[in-house]
Amino acid sequence: MSTLDRFEIHEHDVIVIGAGGAGLRAAIEASTNGASVGLVCKSLLGKAHTVMAEGGIAAAVANVDKQDDWQVHFKDTMKGGKFLNNWRMAQLHAQEAPERVLELERWGALFDRTNDGTILQRPFGGHTYKRLCHVGDRTGLEMIRTLQDKGVHMGIDVYMECTITKLLKDDGKISGAFGYWRENGKFVIFKAKSIILATGGVGKAYKVTSNSWEYTADGQILAYDAGAELIDTEFIQFHPTGMIWPPGVIGILVTEAVRGEGGVLKNKDGFRFMEKYDPERMELSTRDVVARSIYLENKDGRGSPHGGAFLDISHKGADYIKKKLPSMYHQFKELADVDITTGPMEVGPTCHYSMGGVKVEADTTATSIPGLFAAGEVAGGMHGANRLGGNSLSDLLVFGRRAGLHASEYAKKNSSKLKLDENEMKLAEKEMISFFERDEGENPYSVHTDLQELMQNKVGIFRIEEDLKYAIEQLKILKERAKKTKIEGSRMYNPGWHMAYDLQNMIIYSEAIAKCALQRKESRGAHSRIDYPNTDPEHGKWNSIVKKSNDGSLVIEKSPLPEMPKELQDLLKEKDLVKK
Amino acid sequence: MPAECTIKKESMDAGHDLPGEGHKARIATFKVFRGDKNTGSEVEYKVPVEEGMVVLDAIHYIQRNISPDLAVRWNCKAAKCGSCSAEVNGKPRLMCKTRLDDFSSGEEIKVYPMKSFPVIKDLACDVSWNFEVNKKITPFTPKENTSWIMNQRDIDRVQEFRKCIECFACQNVCHVIRDHDLKPKFAGPRFFVRVAGLEMHPLDGADRLEALKNDMGIGFCNITKCCTEVCPEDIHITDNAIIPLKERVVDRYFDPVKIILRKLFVKR
Numbered sequence A: 001m002s003t004l005d006r007f008e009i010h011e012h013d014v015i016v017i018g019a020g021g022a023g024l025r026a027a028i029e030a031s032t033n034g035a036s037v038g039l040v041c042k043s044l045l046g047k048a049h050t051v052m053a054e055g056g057i058a059a060a061v062a063n064v065d066k067q068d069d070w071q072v073h074f075k076d077t078m079k080g081g082k083f084l085n086n087w088r089m090a091q092l093h094a095q096e097a098p099e100r101v102l103e104l105e106r107w108g109a110l111f112d113r114t115n116d117g118t119i120l121q122r123p124f125g126g127h128t129y130k131r132l133c134h135v136g137d138r139t140g141l142e143m144i145r146t147l148q149d150k151g152v153h154m155g156i157d158v159y160m161e162c163t164i165t166k167l168l169k170d171d172g173k174i175s176g177a178f179g180y181w182r183e184n185g186k187f188v189i190f191k192a193k194s195i196i197l198a199t200g201g202v203g204k205a206y207k208v209t210s211n212s213w214e215y216t217a218d219g220q221i222l223a224y225d226a227g228a229e230l231i232d233t234e235f236i237q238f239h240p241t242g243m244i245w246p247p248g249v250i251g252i253l254v255t256e257a258v259r260g261e262g263g264v265l266k267n268k269d270g271f272r273f274m275e276k277y278d279p280e281r282m283e284l285s286t287r288d289v290v291a292r293s294i295y296l297e298n299k300d301g302r303g304s305p306h307g308g309a310f311l312d313i314s315h316k317g318a319d320y321i322k323k324k325l326p327s328m329y330h331q332f333k334e335l336a337d338v339d340i341t342t343g344p345m346e347v348g349p350t351c352h353y354s355m356g357g358v359k360v361e362a363d364t365t366a367t368s369i370p371g372l373f374a375a376g377e378v379a380g381g382m383h384g385a386n387r388l389g390g391n392s393l394s395d396l397l398v399f400g401r402r403a404g405l406h407a408s409e410y411a412k413k414n415s416s417k418l419k420l421d422e423n424e425m426k427l428a429e430k431e432m433i434s435f436f437e438r439d440e441g442e443n444p445y446s447v448h449t450d451l452q453e454l455m456q457n458k459v460g461i462f463r464i465e466e467d468l469k470y471a472i473e474q475l476k477i478l479k480e481r482a483k484k485t486k487i488e489g490s491r492m493y494n495p496g497w498h499m500a501y502d503l504q505n506m507i508i509y510s511e512a513i514a515k516c517a518l519q520r521k522e523s524r525g526a527h528s529r530i531d532y533p534n535t536d537p538e539h540g541k542w543n544s545i546v547k548k549s550n551d552g553s554l555v556i557e558k559s560p561l562p563e564m565p566k567e568l569q570d571l572l573k574e575k576d577l578v579k580k
Numbered sequence B: 001m002p003a004e005c006t007i008k009k010e011s012m013d014a015g016h017d018l019p020g021e022g023h024k025a026r027i028a029t030f031k032v033f034r035g036d037k038n039t040g041s042e043v044e045y046k047v048p049v050e051e052g053m054v055v056l057d058a059i060h061y062i063q064r065n066i067s068p069d070l071a072v073r074w075n076c077k078a079a080k081c082g083s084c085s086a087e088v089n090g091k092p093r094l095m096c097k098t099r100l101d102d103f104s105s106g107e108e109i110k111v112y113p114m115k116s117f118p119v120i121k122d123l124a125c126d127v128s129w130n131f132e133v134n135k136k137i138t139p140f141t142p143k144e145n146t147s148w149i150m151n152q153r154d155i156d157r158v159q160e161f162r163k164c165i166e167c168f169a170c171q172n173v174c175h176v177i178r179d180h181d182l183k184p185k186f187a188g189p190r191f192f193v194r195v196a197g198l199e200m201h202p203l204d205g206a207d208r209l210e211a212l213k214n215d216m217g218i219g220f221c222n223i224t225k226c227c228t229e230v231c232p233e234d235i236h237i238t239d240n241a242i243i244p245l246k247e248r249v250v251d252r253y254f255d256p257v258k259i260i261l262r263k264l265f266v267k268r
């Protein structure tokens, strides 16, 4: 029997890996463009990270502040990203976000309304105008449900609870993907002319995180292993406001909408400390600044009892809070016994988002591998050194659509028969089965705990050369340990086994974070070096690039920023005329 | 058809008897279902309790330290994704929202998968039927030439339905599914909520009443309200979704005067 006969095989023009906002939007577009589409995801449909997004989608629809337009949104995004963003992605994003949001409405989404009956927008950090279209504090749920309900009626085949572990290639081009069903551990192969990665982020490598079990850098490493480049991996966003007490809830996100709706941050002396760090924008400064400010207050002994700060919205009154921030109200009431309508919340930084990721071409989302595309949090470049709140959901829609379009176009043009390589498949199978073949070894979860501890303490908000070097050494040890874990039980729905695989991805990506962080000898956006506290214009001229060398080791280099056209450069030079 | 559902939402005033310090030493006893569709048994685990801990934390503790192959679904750990539904001491709950200090200190905590769906393994069960039901619902179909202007007043009630996180707790407790297994004929409360969200969308122009009556079997619902009781999103499933839908079906199919009137006036 040949290898092929042993496997369950599904064939599509386009396979989308990931069913969050980016994956769903991509699948819808590819299907609209006539492609047969398979959508694969690790969890059930509708449970991807996108469902958790709270605050809103940034788009210059200018319903509330009429002066807003794409140019201002572009500028805000570039400024927030400390000008390391891929300018073309930032431009397309700002230009196309309004249309993508309105399209959601035409597909049935119900955003909160202005008095005129149009989509309501709220202020958010780093956005000059009120720009975030939202539904209370459950915008992501509205978005994913709208896309999901649209998608299932288009004949897209959804493969739920299926994890992809390898991309397959034929003569350098994408030919398919290899994965396993969570339910029974059986292997499955997807044959496809093009593949879109939409697998989200990497935050599970950190101990205090708002991210779920899914965020293990799968897509990034699938691409890296296949030979694609990663970009700007040193930039990990620590959201300034996560829950910090009681211990059971540490890391759970407190949406920036609390500050958008008027919440103020105070230290233990009741002082509104953002006055000191960013008097102009105060609490609505960018996330990197607010997270660092909370950290510094604590360092100087002015933090809240559990090492954070107080965030207070109670002055807005119970009715308003329950209407605009219902899930925050319940979250604190039920998980922390705190009534946010009468008193402050205690908050502190939590690992939240990965600005870096797979390097893509701005217009098409194509990676350097023919047939491989990437969109959403898994892709890098759009947000530079720091992402503005609300710019992710819009990113998912804008580049999800573009990925779907270009991947389906690519599939049309490359209709010649692709071959699956038996050897590749055997290797992929062997890699997954090997965990069961050891009689002894560590529990993968203990290796994960140590990884999280290391990344949190040595490659966290503030970084310094000796810590980074130490982390890089320790990661080598963790990598070896991860190769020798032992799995209990069978292949049936076995989280320990899944973790053993995910761990490898997280460790490689962690190495990419640490190495690029060491290379960047300056502080910029989310990357803060204690030994290089200033932003250095020379370092603002390049992006970090990560790739796998021929001997299998991870190498990093610098790549000059793509040149920005003159009219956009002029735009960035214009003085800000408007103040909030 | 028997009208009783035996499962009610846990009263929230149960046993807050662990104030202040000293929690850390407390050990909670969990009895967790381990098994698959063929066999299974209850396994006892001892878990150290931390302040603010929820049932899902305890399950994760067991996974990390005792049984790495314990199957469970979760994503957000913040009651936003609806993945972690299970029956905790017989009551359908989101594990990430069920605090250990809701139980008295000596109490054993039993965690079982949702009963109305086939078990896959341990706490994960096969909920795929729900996704099949969803596919059959006529999607949002905008009226022609709409201006997309909507008043907040007019969408408030629809936004309530759109809070649903698809935890399927309501599907799990509804006796039409749980005790009578009328799955092929009955869509269940979750999908009445979804249809209500579409039918009451101010700009939707499709008509789902016939489907409600025939394919979705709304008539089987006898308004026991068990679904509403367990909804973690506090959606008033029966009062706000099912009853108004039932009224529309009755108006259309059983009231001749209204049938004529309805023909004269556009759908609101």
Ligand SMILES: Cc1cc2nc3c(=O)[nH]c(=O)nc-3n(C[C@H](O)[C@H](O)[C@H](O)COP(=O)(O)OP(=O)(O)OC[C@H]3O[C@@H](n4cnc5c(N)ncnc54)[C@H](O)[C@@H]3O)c2cc1C
Binding pocket: A017, A018, A019, A020, A021, A022, A023, A040, A041, A042, A043, A048, A049, A050, A051, A052, A053, A054, A055, A056, A057, A058, A139, A140, A162, A163, A164, A165, A198, A199, A200, A201, A210, A211, A214, A218, A219, A253, A352, A353, A375, A376, A377, A378, A389, A390, A391, A392, A393, A394, A396
């Ligand atoms: C709590 C929280 C609140 C947020 N609030 C906001 C907000 O208000 N505004 C905003 O703009 N952004 C917000 N963000 C960020 C934003 O939600 C995410 O960046 C975004 O949703 C990511 O979407 P995605 O489509 O890229 O990936 P996800 O939505 O994470 O989807 C990833 C998909 O990939 C699948 N997958 C992963 N690996 C594999 C694999 N190996 N095989 C198969 N499938 C795989 C997963 O199952 C999943 O379906 C928030 C994030 C969090 C955590």
Ligand code: SF4
Binding pocket: B005, B173, B174, B175, B176, B188, B189, B220, B221, B222, B223, B224, B225, B226, B227, B228, B238, B242
């Ligand atoms: S009210 Fe109707 S849908 Fe809800 S549980 Fe009772 S019978 Fe089922």
Ligand code: SF4
Binding pocket: B082, B163, B164, B165, B166, B167, B168, B169, B170, B171, B189, B190, B193, B227, B230, B231, B232, B233, B234, B235, B237
């Ligand atoms: S209606 Fe409520 S109980 Fe039912 S699936 Fe939705 S959130 Fe869960």
Ligand code: FES
Binding pocket: B073, B074, B075, B076, B077, B078, B079, B080, B081, B082, B083, B084, B085, B094, B095, B096, B097
């Ligand atoms: S894990 Fe998301 S609802 Fe419990």
